[in-house]
Amino acid sequence: xxxxxxxxAALAQPIVEQAGCTLWDVEYVKEAGEWFLRVYIDxxxxxxxxxxxxxxxxxxxxxxxxDPIEGSYTFEVSSAGLDRALKKPAHFAQCMGQRVDLKLYxxxxxxxxxxGALSGYEEGDVIIDGVRFEKKDVAQVRLHVEF
Numbered sequence: 486x487x488x489x490x491x492x493x494a495a496l497a498q499p500i501v502e503q504a505g506c507t508l509w510d511v512e513y514v515k516e517a518g519e520w521f522l523r524v525y526i527d528x529x530x531x532x533x534x535x536x537x538x539x540x541x542x543x544x545x546x547x548x549x550x551x552d553p554i555e556g557s558y559t560f561e562v563s564s565a566g567l568d569r570a571l572k573k574p575a576h577f578a579q580c581m582g583q584r585v586d587l588k589l590y591x592x593x594x595x596x597x598x599x600x601g602a603l604s605g606y607e608e609g610d611v612i613i614d615g616v617r618f619e620k621k622d623v624a625q626v627r628l629h630v631e632f
Contacts (some may be wrong), residue, residue: 489513489522490511490512490513492551492553493511493513493522493524493548493553494508496548496551497524497544500540500543501524501526503539503543504526504536506526506527506528506536507527507528508524508525508526509525509527509569509576510523510524510570511523511524513554513558519558519559520557521559522548522554522558522560522561523561523562524540524544524560524561524562525566526540526564527564527565532563532565536564537562537564538562540562541560544562545560568627568630571603571627571628577603577611577626578606580603580628581603581604582602582604583602583603584600584603584628584629585600585601585602585603585613585626585628586599586626586627586628586629587599587600587613587618587623587625587626588624588625588626589618589622589623590622590624591622593618593622599613600613600629601614601616602614603626605617610623611623
């Protein structure tokens with residue numbers, strides 16, 4: 486049986502493209518005892534509420550029809566955000582050379598957080614400013630946002 490996120494991504498892809506956007510990610514997570522299905526979209530020039538609505542309405546109808554999730558959940562469509570999480574090889578390829586913030590599961594050389602230019606991604610290992618962090622040590626990688 487396919488994962489919920491894979492099923493939803495397959496349903497969402499044509500709807501997202503029709504809205505002039507790209508599908509960044511799909512999450513199905515439990516938070517504070519409640520389930521959330523989140524669809525993150527992206528678009529050259531940014532995503533606004535009209536783009537989210539253009540995806541949300543038809544995708545909600547498609548989800549009701551296919552009904553891939555047992556039980557109740559909260560459905561959300563939003564922008565991937567400026568500080569978007571990089572999870573897939575395509576995300577890393579698209580963001581190569583950009584500044585990222587990396588969080589580690591445990592300290593390495595006394596640090597649990599590292600910021601720098603994404604200079605490589607190989608089989609799950611993340612390379613920042615030429616320093617390799619093994620997949621097993623990496624908790625999260627996000628685009629860095631300067632204020």
